[in-house]
Amino acid sequence: MSDTILETTDLTKHYGGVHALEGANFVLKRGEHVAIMGDNGAGKSTFVRQITGVEQRTRGTVVFDGEKVNFAGPLDAREAGIETVFQTLALADDLNVPDNLFLGREKTKWNFLGPFRMLDYKAMRADTIAGLEKTGVKIPNIKNTIANMSGGQRQCVAIARTATFASKLTIMDEPTAALGVQETAQVENIIRTLKEQGESLILVSHNMRQVFDLVDRIIVFRRGRMVANLNKEDTNGEDVVAYITGAKTGAEYEGAA
Numbered sequence: 190m191s192d193t194i195l196e197t198t199d200l201t202k203h204y205g206g207v208h209a210l211e212g213a214n215f216v217l218k219r220g221e222h223v224a225i226m227g228d229n230g231a232g233k234s235t236f237v238r239q240i241t242g243v244e245q246r247t248r249g250t251v252v253f254d255g256e257k258v259n260f261a262g263p264l265d266a267r268e269a270g271i272e273t274v275f276q277t278l279a280l281a282d283d284l285n286v287p288d289n290l291f292l293g294r295e296k297t298k299w300n301f302l303g304p305f306r307m308l309d310y311k312a313m314r315a316d317t318i319a320g321l322e323k324t325g326v327k328i329p330n331i332k333n334t335i336a337n338m339s340g341g342q343r344q345c346v347a348i349a350r351t352a353t354f355a356s357k358l359t360i361m362d363e364p365t366a367a368l369g370v371q372e373t374a375q376v377e378n379i380i381r382t383l384k385e386q387g388e389s390l391i392l393v394s395h396n397m398r399q400v401f402d403l404v405d406r407i408i409v410f411r412r413g414r415m416v417a418n419l420n421k422e423d424t425n426g427e428d429v430v431a432y433i434t435g436a437k438t439g440a441e442y443e444g445a446a
């Protein structure tokens with residue numbers, strides 16, 4: 190088994206004349222936590238959308254867990270083992286926690302009365318509790334609907350999907366942007382737990398403190414291009430900001446223009 194979980198080569202997305210993502214060569218090792226930083230409009234979310242099958246890329250290749258992939262949609266990516274947590278939560282308000290976690294991939298069992306399958310609520314509840322425990326997420330009652338939960342609790346539920354489905358890669362696109370201080374701390378604790386458990390992670394974030402706290406490596410995007418690939422130990426906040434603003438050009442980085 191290769192120690193690389195994800196590799197993109199020349200990953201590119203144009204929206205008509207807008208070159209949102211241009212020639213991204215990116216490698217993520219198993220168990221590695223990498224941050225993606227960059228100014229508004231730099232191409233961070235576009236990069237994530239090409240990997241998770243939300244959109245179809247203009248060109249380039251994506252190799253995930255040793256196989257070339259071209260996901261038709263986000264559910265395909267989830268089935269392959271990529272869990273994505275967005276800033277705006279993709280949870281259904283009127284469903285409870287297990288129903289949300291298993292939405293679109295419900296567990297079923299044979300009905301003992303006839304030759305058809307029915308939803309296996311018991312198994313889904315048990316898996317949900319195990320997933321929450323594994324990530325250290327505390328939800329008072331998993332039968333409550335999501336509508337009654339705080340933003341932080343909702344985000345924790347979304348992250349717990351990672352553990353419930355034993356995903357191979359978690360991608361978080363600004364997971365704490367809409368959260369308060371305490372809630373942010375709670376989500377950051379879960380991210381630390383994922384690191385201890387050897388989960389691979391891509392974290393899109395504008396928060397410098399958070400990035401230096403949580404990840405091993407920092408990638409900077411600027412105007413659709415990857416302009417820096419920095420080991421946390423070899424860099425600092427000032428340096429990263431210089432790449433974000435373009436004060437440093439990143440010409441020394443092979444993926445850069």
Ligand SMILES: Nc1ncnc2c1ncn2[C@@H]1O[C@H](COP(=O)(O)OP(=O)(O)OP(=O)(O)O)[C@@H](O)[C@H]1O
Nearest residue numbers: 204207208209227228229230231232233234235236
């Ligand atoms: N569907 C779309 N159609 C046209 N242009 C788009 C579309 N999505 C993104 N863009 C453009 O692509 C560029 C990159 O956008 P993207 O959302 O990836 O940036 P970002 O780095 O994630 O920014 P932010 O930090 O604000 O979320 C921007 O110029 C944006 O306007």
